[in-house]
Amino acid sequence: MTIRVALVDDQELIRVGLAMVVDATDDIQIVVQAVDGVDAVAKLNETPVDVVLMDVQMPRMNGVEATGLVTARENAPKVILLTTFDLDEYAVAGLRAGASGFLLKEASAAEVLHAIRAVHAGDAVLAPSTTRRMLEQLAGARAASPLVQRLTARERDVLMEIAQGLSNAEIAQRLFLSEATVKTHVGHVLAKLEVRDRVQAVIFAYENGLVRPS
Incomplete structure (x- = not known):
C-alpha cells in the first residue's frame, strides 16, 4: 500500500527537500503540495491523502488552524506538524487541534520517513527534544x-x-x-x-x- 502524503509549507525549498526525501521511497508518494493553510484546505477537499506534513507558521492560515479544519473531517488524514524551533508555542495548540505529532525541520530524512509510516500506522510521533517542554506546559x-x-x-x-x-x-x-x-x-x-x-x-x-x- 502506498502512503499518500501532502506537503504544506510556504517555503519552496522546504517542499522541494521533503519531496526529494519522500520520492526516494517505494511506499510513500507526494500527491499534494500547498503553500499555506488556505491552499491546503482547498486542495485536500479535492484530493484525499493519508498523511499531511504541515508547517506551523505560514501566512493567511497557520498550520494550527489548518490542522483543526483538516482533522475535523470524516476519514481525516493524520497530520504531522513541522516546527522550526523546539520552543514553538504553536506545537501544543496543534496537538490539541488534532495533529498526530510534530517534528523539528532539522529532523533527518530517516526520521521524517519513520514519522510518516508511524502515524499512518496509528502511532504518535513527538520530537524528543521538545516533548519535555510540551509536557511541562500541559x-x-x-x-x-x-x-x-x-x-x-x-x-x-x-x-x-x-x-x-x-x-x-x-x-x-x-x-x-x-x-x-x-x-x-x-x-x-x-x-x-x-x-x-x-x-x-x-x-x-x-x-x-x-x-x-x-
Whole structure:
C-alpha cells in the first residue's frame, strides 16, 4: 500500500527537500503540495491523502488552524506538524487541534520517513527534544476527568506507559503482556477516554494530572 502524503509549507525549498526525501521511497508518494493553510484546505477537499506534513507558521492560515479544519473531517488524514524551533508555542495548540505529532525541520530524512509510516500506522510521533517542554506546559493541577474512572487498573497502567512515549512492544515487555494484548488495551483506552489517537491520550494524561514530566 502506498502512503499518500501532502506537503504544506510556504517555503519552496522546504517542499522541494521533503519531496526529494519522500520520492526516494517505494511506499510513500507526494500527491499534494500547498503553500499555506488556505491552499491546503482547498486542495485536500479535492484530493484525499493519508498523511499531511504541515508547517506551523505560514501566512493567511497557520498550520494550527489548518490542522483543526483538516482533522475535523470524516476519514481525516493524520497530520504531522513541522516546527522550526523546539520552543514553538504553536506545537501544543496543534496537538490539541488534532495533529498526530510534530517534528523539528532539522529532523533527518530517516526520521521524517519513520514519522510518516508511524502515524499512518496509528502511532504518535513527538520530537524528543521538545516533548519535555510540551509536557511541562500541559501538566497542571486540574482534577482528573471522570472519564478516567472508565479505565480498568490494567488499562490505566497502559495509559501511563503511553504517556511515557513507549511503543506497544516496549509496553508489552515492561508489563509482561503480549503485544496483541497491549494493542487491545490501547484500543480500549482510546475509546474510553474518547480520544482519537496516542498523542491525544498523552495530552489527556498530562492535562488531568495523571502523570507529570520527570
